[in-house]
Amino acid sequence: MNNVKDSVGSNQNRSDDQLGRSRVKDNQVLEDYYSELEGVHTGAFWKVANAIEPWEPKALSEPVVWRNEVLRKLVLKSLDLVSPEDAGRRVVYLKNPKRTDVSAACGWLFSGLQVMQPGERAGAHKHAASALRFIMEGKGAYTIVDGHKIDLGARDFVITPNGTWHEHGVSEDGETSIWQDGLDIPLTNVLESNFYAVHPEGYQTVTLPENDSPLTYGAPGLRPELDKWDKPYSPLMKYSWDQSYEALLNYSKVTDGSPYDGVIMRYVNPQTGGDPMLTMGASLQLLRPSEHTKAHRHTGNIIYQVAKGSGYSIINGQRFDWKEKDIFCVPTWMWHEHVNTSSSEDACLFSFNDLPTIKKLGFYVEQALVDNNGHQLVEA
Amino acid sequence: MNNVKDSVGSNQNRSDDQLGRSRVKDNQVLEDYYSELEGVHTGAFWKVANAIEPWEPKALSEPVVWRNEVLRKLVLKSLDLVSPEDAGRRVVYLKNPKRTDVSAACGWLFSGLQVMQPGERAGAHKHAASALRFIMEGKGAYTIVDGHKIDLGARDFVITPNGTWHEHGVSEDGETSIWQDGLDIPLTNVLESNFYAVHPEGYQTVTLPENDSPLTYGAPGLRPELDKWDKPYSPLMKYSWDQSYEALLNYSKVTDGSPYDGVIMRYVNPQTGGDPMLTMGASLQLLRPSEHTKAHRHTGNIIYQVAKGSGYSIINGQRFDWKEKDIFCVPTWMWHEHVNTSSSEDACLFSFNDLPTIKKLGFYVEQALVDNNGHQLVEA
Amino acid sequence: MNNVKDSVGSNQNRSDDQLGRSRVKDNQVLEDYYSELEGVHTGAFWKVANAIEPWEPKALSEPVVWRNEVLRKLVLKSLDLVSPEDAGRRVVYLKNPKRTDVSAACGWLFSGLQVMQPGERAGAHKHAASALRFIMEGKGAYTIVDGHKIDLGARDFVITPNGTWHEHGVSEDGETSIWQDGLDIPLTNVLESNFYAVHPEGYQTVTLPENDSPLTYGAPGLRPELDKWDKPYSPLMKYSWDQSYEALLNYSKVTDGSPYDGVIMRYVNPQTGGDPMLTMGASLQLLRPSEHTKAHRHTGNIIYQVAKGSGYSIINGQRFDWKEKDIFCVPTWMWHEHVNTSSSEDACLFSFNDLPTIKKLGFYVEQALVDNNGHQLVEA
């Protein structure tokens, strides 16, 4: 199914009135039959077949941009309203306007902005959901994941894999810090698999050397000889901005990049070369000055944060302008292309997604737009 | 998280009024703040946190038994009501009473009974959803999967992996045949990934030798030297009852079996030893005469068909009696134990499940019942 | 390197007098220099380069047939000469005429015929070398591998993986039994890795049910749900002739077979689909009546035993006739093709090889003979 030509090509007859689709006409005998079925917790498949077997996926979410200038003020306002001790986490979360039944930003992904002040510290807990963070501003923030304490700076990418004890804080001599959280809580719930636990001592005791994770695993092409890490997620829990941006610049010198994404790299588990966590992936991409990518679409949902620069994306024919620290999403199977509007500066997009979930289950399909030289027509 | 002791143990304080849970009290200032958030597609996480981060999973489905004596009559009745050409597939599907929004038997699994008469043949199609079948009665039934034609006999287990062209029929000299279908259509839809296509010629042309799949891959401990199979699912598409039941009998001679499931084996891809398809697994288990297993619970949903014998299962304290060809389900995280009520005959349960999905995403958790020597108290 | 076209093609200039080969001419100054190097445990690479970097592999062994009519008498004679208690194993081993420095039949593979009488039992030991057996005649023979006792019948294939305690015997009511042993002792030695240990109690105590390995793992397409096997070799230790031959017959109905080997299947680890042991593989192949395969060559050594029928093989232009129970070998990189001389009966070849070693290290190269319609010219 990953070659979509014959399933999504324009020459496919998509009438439901053909052999291979359900085209049973209603009549009284059938109605009576349906009632009989209903009475014993059953139904006639041909009544629902066309609805539950659509020709192609229909996104549950709609594309949205959340402006940093709006979000930042609101999340800072919460500082005076609730404490981390009472709120658990002081997070303003993003609600996709099309989703009323679930707290999701896009697909089955949750996202929000969290804020903490110097000296604050939230209690430790764990859950089956996985979490990641992209730091937006501040100094002295840290996270503690299963006893590994890690310093966080602006634009660092950090993971909190499923089932790990974790807690966050800002040191006494730090600055008010804001970061974007990304979690698969909605996925974990829809798959009926969420667990939650509060740390028995309230907070973790740190006995390991600080930053042992990045100092041990944050090197290119080298791993400890005695690597006893046996978890299904990355032992490298922080991907620093400086190293990541330099990687992107280096790579940009020797690649033409992707036609759809410019110069793009994935954050990976250095132990396996695969995604850092089981359910969510993350990428960093660079759009060169004036770069305008071509459109493609694929299954899976993506949530972006603008790490650098400004531009716009066209999503299913609609233009969404963005600048640094804005957040936007591209729902499943929607055409999308990106534009860096600066002719002198590069633009960088951080993003996270549910692609590891989609790919592990064999659900990944991708399609390039062929018409109009690969570019969408933008709605007026 | 797969060691559940500290997350589900009885000594866990599950009050929401503690550090690590959200315990913010409402007031007017907060109400105003919430309204402000609402206006820009955001929300306060602490308002929903406890709800979306439950202490443990809550099943979307309830346990049900569907009686063969009821289902069989109803599905045979459909023979006179609709043709396979019009209905696509003549299937009476199982609706979990607790699910109103989705055509699911349990969790995100679909199941139903399909019936076809001699000479009938349904049109070929494909979809992103995976399918499997367990034959209940009849002669001369066949399936064609990506050009591989396979004969089907009673209690054979057959797979139709995602993205494969497939069609079913019964030969002119066969008998009316009934089988249970199992699909992950609901999962595919909830993950926004379903595609559907009708075969351009209506039906597949078979050029490969009949039964090439079981004749090539259905041997123990041997594989073709020139194995070019490169698909992510099993090249063995039919697991015959005779071989499978004999395997179970052989294994039963040398094992004590599982405390929770008796003598149980998984259907596997002979090329990898793993599950035959990416999203769903299937098992066959034998309960020895008078065997009464202990209770455990785990994430993931299971749908059973009684392949042989009679007995009952206790699911979350409720007793469900079953006999041959009855179908029942065990929703996620519900305690379950099985009983063979015959003191002389063995009982066999065929089952399929979503465990490959749950396990790939790191969501598998299992817990044994420790109280009352591992047995549930049955509700009056 | 697995595409050999440009490395072994006939159009390759193989003169050593060209750029890219060493073509330094000797003179007195160089001679003096070489002496100086010699004195400090060094040498000039260009002096040996052409010799140690040949254009293509040169086999260490030559092709041989060992006749069963000769071997059988000799091995039976040993019954009166030595006891298993004194000899350890009563084995007549095969010596490749070209190898004087090592006890190898072909390449770094050892092979021999072992004989045991009813009531005999050899002491238990283990070694880093892996072993396999193909039973030639007798009744009541058994092997015990790490406590798993397994009955052996004619033409069964059995493995004794590296590092396992093992011992063999024939029951009191059995018959004198002969089998072919295959081991990688020479490989283990040349790679400086052999260990040997005698069982502290002399013999193993068997507490597991007899034949638990084949009864648990000898089924097609099914594995125990609770499979705790975590060894790097197959949990299935016996591949019975009846099942294996039936597998070959089934497969022959739906395949054209390999142009070089007829209908050929590999013995595999049912847990992984890979080779049963880390260093050696084994195959069973069927040559249909009058079948004459085409010639190819590849790196890696093969030792064959004729399991059924009669015919001949052409190895590097030389004809080697064989009939049931004869043993012959094909050394690395030698052209070989096989002929079944019967026009009515099939012929079967059992074989074992070092291909898992060769392939794991990236050394596998294969080439088809293109001249003369793929057939070798036979030397007069």
Place this chain on the structure above:
Amino acid sequence: MNNVKDSVGSNQNRSDDQLGRSRVKDNQVLEDYYSELEGVHTGAFWKVANAIEPWEPKALSEPVVWRNEVLRKLVLKSLDLVSPEDAGRRVVYLKNPKRTDVSAACGWLFSGLQVMQPGERAGAHKHAASALRFIMEGKGAYTIVDGHKIDLGARDFVITPNGTWHEHGVSEDGETSIWQDGLDIPLTNVLESNFYAVHPEGYQTVTLPENDSPLTYGAPGLRPELDKWDKPYSPLMKYSWDQSYEALLNYSKVTDGSPYDGVIMRYVNPQTGGDPMLTMGASLQLLRPSEHTKAHRHTGNIIYQVAKGSGYSIINGQRFDWKEKDIFCVPTWMWHEHVNTSSSEDACLFSFNDLPTIKKLGFYVEQALVDNNGHQLVEA
């Protein structure tokens, strides 16, 4: 077999006069029998069994130190004696004194020092053997591997995997450069698998951007989104000294290190986390000021180059002093421990080994020295 306790423990009775070993006494009847066997290319296993099944491995090589002050002068001398065009590669290779039949430095590993002058360029070729280099001095050196051109600086580690076209040179404005070559030529030959080919055009044409390999894959925790690399070896072909040494320093801040090797890391394939090539591995280790490690031994051979500092190693009771750029080897199954004799500076050892070969074949065994607090007694 990887738990060596019962196979190498001191309490093992290693007499050959016990059940489980061959203890047949010679006599005339046996002598006649042996002659008869000899005549038909066979032998009696019990005659050779104890010899070919030793209690533990016996190294083919002996430990040696090659002094840089000696080697450097000799290899520079070759500049005037042969040209790269005639010699192929101007290499002075290391000959283990115990090996007379093969050009090996240790085990089945080849090593040598290569020298090239500004403007020199050797012809392109390929072979089944894998190669690696550790740069010792010079500027402007480069390698071209399958069209990827890479700059080489002092103490960089570079790979040339098996089957790749490769050539080396020094740019016109560079300096005379010396590096250590490591190859598995002896292994490739002993396993009868070596192929050699001269590039049809003499030299490769470089069309890829220079240093595309390290610029693409030399980043920590990030990989190209569009990674099409499908080779069984690392796409990262150069591991720069600066990054590698920094990695070691970072890791040293948060680890106690290995008791046997100090702070030690492996060079890895960033795509898999595994060894960079199929047959050979490489490591970099740091011995802290005055560090004296404990002794262990294991199967597999190691060749070291001192990258920094000075000290000594004790190998099977013999002391070998070393300082920067010296090369020494530790043969299989020999006890070894390392000492940094400086009380203020760290010492670094680069090393390469055949451990990937040994481990893939299941031959890896390791043992710690327990007596004398883990330290060997040094021979006078």
